[in-house]
Amino acid sequence: MKNLFKCKIICLFSTLLFIQVAIAQSNASFVPAASNITGAEYPKVSDDLRVYLRIKAPLADKVQLAGSLLPTSDPVDLKKDADGNWTLITPPIVPGFHYYWFLVDGVQVNDPGCDTYHGWAKPTSGIEIPTKGEDFFMPKNVPHGDVREHWYFSDITGKWRRAFVYTPAEYETNPDKEYPILYLLHGSGENERGWSLQGHMSFIMDNLIASQKATPMVIVMDNGYAEAKDPAAYPQNAASWNSRSAVLADVYVKEIIPSMESSYRIKPGRENRAMAGLSMGGGQTAVIGLNHPELFSSLGFFSAGGVSVDSVADPNAYGGLFSDGASFNDKIKVFWFGVGTEEPALITKNAALKKEFEKKGIKATFYESQGTAHEWHTWRRCLNEFAPLLFK
Amino acid sequence: MKNLFKCKIICLFSTLLFIQVAIAQSNASFVPAASNITGAEYPKVSDDLRVYLRIKAPLADKVQLAGSLLPTSDPVDLKKDADGNWTLITPPIVPGFHYYWFLVDGVQVNDPGCDTYHGWAKPTSGIEIPTKGEDFFMPKNVPHGDVREHWYFSDITGKWRRAFVYTPAEYETNPDKEYPILYLLHGSGENERGWSLQGHMSFIMDNLIASQKATPMVIVMDNGYAEAKDPAAYPQNAASWNSRSAVLADVYVKEIIPSMESSYRIKPGRENRAMAGLSMGGGQTAVIGLNHPELFSSLGFFSAGGVSVDSVADPNAYGGLFSDGASFNDKIKVFWFGVGTEEPALITKNAALKKEFEKKGIKATFYESQGTAHEWHTWRRCLNEFAPLLFK
Numbered sequence: 181m182k183n184l185f186k187c188k189i190i191c192l193f194s195t196l197l198f199i200q201v202a203i204a205q206s207n208a209s210f211v212p213a214a215s216n217i218t219g220a221e222y223p224k225v226s227d228d229l230r231v232y233l234r235i236k237a238p239l240a241d242k243v244q245l246a247g248s249l250l251p252t253s254d255p256v257d258l259k260k261d262a263d264g265n266w267t268l269i270t271p272p273i274v275p276g277f278h279y280y281w282f283l284v285d286g287v288q289v290n291d292p293g294c295d296t297y298h299g300w301a302k303p304t305s306g307i308e309i310p311t312k313g314e315d316f317f318m319p320k321n322v323p324h325g326d327v328r329e330h331w332y333f334s335d336i337t338g339k340w341r342r343a344f345v346y347t348p349a350e351y352e353t354n355p356d357k358e359y360p361i362l363y364l365l366h367g368s369g370e371n372e373r374g375w376s377l378q379g380h381m382s383f384i385m386d387n388l389i390a391s392q393k394a395t396p397m398v399i400v401m402d403n404g405y406a407e408a409k410d411p412a413a414y415p416q417n418a419a420s421w422n423s424r425s426a427v428l429a430d431v432y433v434k435e436i437i438p439s440m441e442s443s444y445r446i447k448p449g450r451e452n453r454a455m456a457g458l459s460m461g462g463g464q465t466a467v468i469g470l471n472h473p474e475l476f477s478s479l480g481f482f483s484a485g486g487v488s489v490d491s492v493a494d495p496n497a498y499g500g501l502f503s504d505g506a507s508f509n510d511k512i513k514v515f516w517f518g519v520g521t522e523e524p525a526l527i528t529k530n531a532a533l534k535k536e537f538e539k540k541g542i543k544a545t546f547y548e549s550q551g552t553a554h555e556w557h558t559w560r561r562c563l564n565e566f567a568p569l570l571f572k
Numbered sequence: 573m574k575n576l577f578k579c580k581i582i583c584l585f586s587t588l589l590f591i592q593v594a595i596a597q598s599n600a601s602f603v604p605a606a607s608n609i610t611g612a613e614y615p616k617v618s619d620d621l622r623v624y625l626r627i628k629a630p631l632a633d634k635v636q637l638a639g640s641l642l643p644t645s646d647p648v649d650l651k652k653d654a655d656g657n658w659t660l661i662t663p664p665i666v667p668g669f670h671y672y673w674f675l676v677d678g679v680q681v682n683d684p685g686c687d688t689y690h691g692w693a694k695p696t697s698g699i700e701i702p703t704k705g706e707d708f709f710m711p712k713n714v715p716h717g718d719v720r721e722h723w724y725f726s727d728i729t730g731k732w733r734r735a736f737v738y739t740p741a742e743y744e745t746n747p748d749k750e751y752p753i754l755y756l757l758h759g760s761g762e763n764e765r766g767w768s769l770q771g772h773m774s775f776i777m778d779n780l781i782a783s784q785k786a787t788p789m790v791i792v793m794d795n796g797y798a799e800a801k802d803p804a805a806y807p808q809n810a811a812s813w814n815s816r817s818a819v820l821a822d823v824y825v826k827e828i829i830p831s832m833e834s835s836y837r838i839k840p841g842r843e844n845r846a847m848a849g850l851s852m853g854g855g856q857t858a859v860i861g862l863n864h865p866e867l868f869s870s871l872g873f874f875s876a877g878g879v880s881v882d883s884v885a886d887p888n889a890y891g892g893l894f895s896d897g898a899s900f901n902d903k904i905k906v907f908w909f910g911v912g913t914e915e916p917a918l919i920t921k922n923a924a925l926k927k928e929f930e931k932k933g934i935k936a937t938f939y940e941s942q943g944t945a946h947e948w949h950t951w952r953r954c955l956n957e958f959a960p961l962l963f964k
Contacts, residue, residue, distance in 0.1 A: 217694070235679070237677070237678070238678065239633070239677040239678050239679075240677060240679065241631065284676065284677070284679050284681075285629070285631040285632060285676070285677065286629070286630065286631050287627070287628070287629045287631075287632065287676050287681055288681070288684065289676075289679055289680070289681050290682060290688075290695065292680065292694060295690075295695060296682075296688045296695045298687075302609070302684060303682065303687060303688045303695065319723055319725070319732045321725065324722070324723050324724070326720035326721060326722055326737070327720065327721040328719065328720045328721075329718060329719040329720075329721075329768065329774070330716070330718055331711055331716050331774070331775075332716070333711070333713065340711045345718070352835065352836070355747030355748075356747075376721065382721070382723070383723075405610070443744065
């Protein structure tokens with residue numbers, strides 16, 4: 181309780197500091213955010229990455245900002261002007277893509293200036309805070325691959341499911357060529373559109389492939405949620421992480437992988453198959469990938485807690501996969517861990533993991549995205565670093 | 573003014589009637605709408621197609637329903653219960669897909685139970701009211717085509733643009749085959765995702781192609797808005813319909829069509845090219861298609877005012893295209909007009925058009941979608957009737 185109180189005081193102090201900073205610097209030039217819908221004036225972003233938010237709610241008593249734009253966990257109040265507009269100028273925001281929404285007298289309201297994105301398990305507003313001098317994730321004058329909406333029926337869930345499938349530009353003009361495949365998983369509360377919409381994955385891959393940094397590959401982005409039609413087939417508590425992961429693992433092994441390999445020109449075999457995921461998707465990559473080394477030869481974990489130090493130390497975890505370093509290195513060609521420097525808990529965790537891997541002689545790659553947090557820009561950079569290592 | 577007052581009285585009366593009907597029938601069984609996000613209990617739909625709406629807003633003074641779910645133009649009040657939930661049970665709703673949102677003390681709030689769709693020029697809630705006994709637009713156990721996200725740079729607008737492109741299931745396994753192409757346009761306030769998301773176009777085409785009712789074809793769904801980078805190149809007032817249509821026509825003729833024909837395996841020539849659009853998209857089909865008979869051989873108008881009786885009567889309109897019936901029929905193989913029976917103004921307009929066509933000896937097909945209004949189910953049925961006529 182004492183710590184909670186301390187945290188609240190710090191939050192309150194931070195909030196007051198935000199407002200003071202905002203007032204002191206409110207003369208800077210603001211331009212509409214790159215992510216705004218056509219013609220929307222607000223939200224605006226300044227040169228020094230402060231965000232100017234505005235929403236009209238003349239009858240409201242209180243309007244607050246919520247989501248993950250600000251690092252505070254408590255909603256922050258906006259201020260009402262004479263025209264019934266509520267405004268807030270934030271302090272400089274960590275570059276990248278951030279979900280947010282307003283609370284108008286406690287009711288969630290998305291910003292009318294933004295499109296909505298599936299985050300926090302619901303459609304939410306999102307804003308792009310520019311990362312200066314970086315354009316690896318932007319469309320360029322290079323050949324562009326397609327992101328395809330692919331529907332298939334899942335017997336395990338008893339439902340139609342939708343995957344998005346990236347095929348590289350050259351796929352169209354090489355009708356006899358087969359391609360290696362990467363399964364790319366989204367995070368908690370997100371869905372199968374996340375990697376192409378928030379993640380800009382197609383532009384990242386187009387640019388990597390055009391500059392010959394990455395091998396042309398097919399990339400599958402499916403939904404990270406799967407509920408069994410017959411829960412009795414999965415002995416664990418249906419609501420538990422293990423059970424949900426077991427259902428998803430089955431959907432991958434029995435449905436998604438076969439559906440992709442029969443629908444697209446995919447090179448067969450584990451050496452042509454990789455999996456990577458962000459946050460929750462990294463946890464799922466551990467459950468699916470480490471339990472099926474006969475299916476995957478490369479695994480990536482972006483801002484994820486999926487591989488624990490305890491499991492690496494445990495000679496029986498994942499069928500003994502970690503018990504022998506040389507044998508592990510022989511099986512898993514790319515074993516990759518990325519994180520943003522603004523994710524301190526994961527930085528610490530990855531350091532412990534690295535030490536444990538070294539002890540066991542397990543080869544792994546660690547990457548830190550400078551100045552970014554638990555959000556899509558970290559994961560864009562992770563993909564940009566991870567994809568070039570695959571299928572070489 | 574007198575008419576306006578009369579209309580308001582009728583609206584008020586209708587609203588009161590709705591509420592009475594709702595109260596009288598509130599014991600019927602309601603189930604979550606098919607369009608709800610996973611796990612959302614509300615909105616619900618009853619067997620007799622009434623909708624039960626609910627949103628929590630304990631601090632609000634007034635919550636209303638707006639959009640196009642109800643046929644009234646004025647927002648309709650919800651009623652607050654002891655738990656701070658606001659509810660409304662509507663009278664039976666016309667089957668199909670309807671956009672709506674709440675006004676919470678005047679602020680637009682989307683229903684937390686729905687996904688958002690781009691309608692009314694912003695992300696809005698949408699609900700599917702079941703059309704009993706119809707499944708032509710649902711996914712079935714047939715080969716499925718892909719809907720591909722395709723990016724290209726537009727010199728005319730100075731921007732990257734996104735099109736969605738449907739390729740039939742067999743496209744993947746016939747690497748030497750070329751396909752005819754249909755350009756399919758959305759309505760006002762919508763965007764390039766409308767036809768695949770709200771319109772279910774891929775399922776409609778998969779089903780038609782699998783049952784050999786339609787020729788396998790590629791279908792392009794681009795954005796219906798285009799602003800010139802250099803407005804001086806377009807002499808009309810930049811904000812006018814004519815100018816905006818002229819820019820879009822240029823984007824089609826100089827950029828979209830060439831980009832599609834260089835990116836996909838498309839049969840060349842006007843006889844393999846069709847265009848159709850709904851509402852505003854029908855108007856654009858008239859501007860683009862009738863001005864370019866050298867490019868298109870079939871045109872479809874879904875709930876659209878695009879082709880006017882005056883223009884058909886005018887021997888100079890569209891370069892004299894309508895001046896000779898036999899010559900017109902020789903050029904335009906499928907000239908198709910569809911409308912919902914719940915769109916009285918367009919029913920009247922199409923009747924006048926039919927008469928004028930008969931007078932001129934112009935062959936055209938007219939279709940009426942029974943019991944549907946100016947919404948996506950009318951347009952799904954239009955596509956289902958129109959597509960089988962193409963490229964025969």
